[in-house]
Amino acid sequence: MTDRNRPLYMISVAAELAGVHPQTLRTYEQKGLVTPQRTSGNTRMYSQADIERLELINELTGEGINLAGVIRILDLQGRLEERDSELDDLHKKVRRLADRVHELETRESVNSLVRTEPGSLALRRLP
Structure with missing residues (x-):
């Protein structure tokens, strides 16, 4: 609480x-x-x-x-706060997914730079 x-x-x-x-x-x-x-x-x-x-x-x-109008306003305010909270949660998920995509892209870039040859690792030069 x-x-x-x-x-x-x-x-x-x-x-x-x-x-x-x-x-x-x-x-x-x-x-x-x-x-x-x-x-x-x-x-x-x-x-x-x-x-x-x-x-x-x-x-x-x-x-x-009047009180009926107040009830309606407070209900709408509560719904708006719920939507704001849901939107914040979705933004956090999008950021986590974007971070994961970036991590995977970085890993893929590193993997494409490293060639495995029998018994040794050779690095390619970047273009």
Whole structure:
């Protein structure tokens, strides 16, 4: 678990940090906008990532976007982050493949420079 996702704040503190009423946080949770972790005693615990998400929700609602629109925006943002992660993974694979191709081409070049004759190795001159 990253530090951003570590549960730190009870609902009253999270509400104060986010600038909303605790009941608003309960409503956001009901609508799936935020999912705080729970303690063994079922107390909601919010992480720094949750607080940042709540701040974004406040910013969007402050611009006149209703909760249905916020839900859609957050869903699209999540999908975009997933695609970015997939794209990063693909770039890493392409770099690994390019490195491997370069390695094989280098090996092939070395092999073409080295001729094996019975009992000795002779090097050809480069053109």
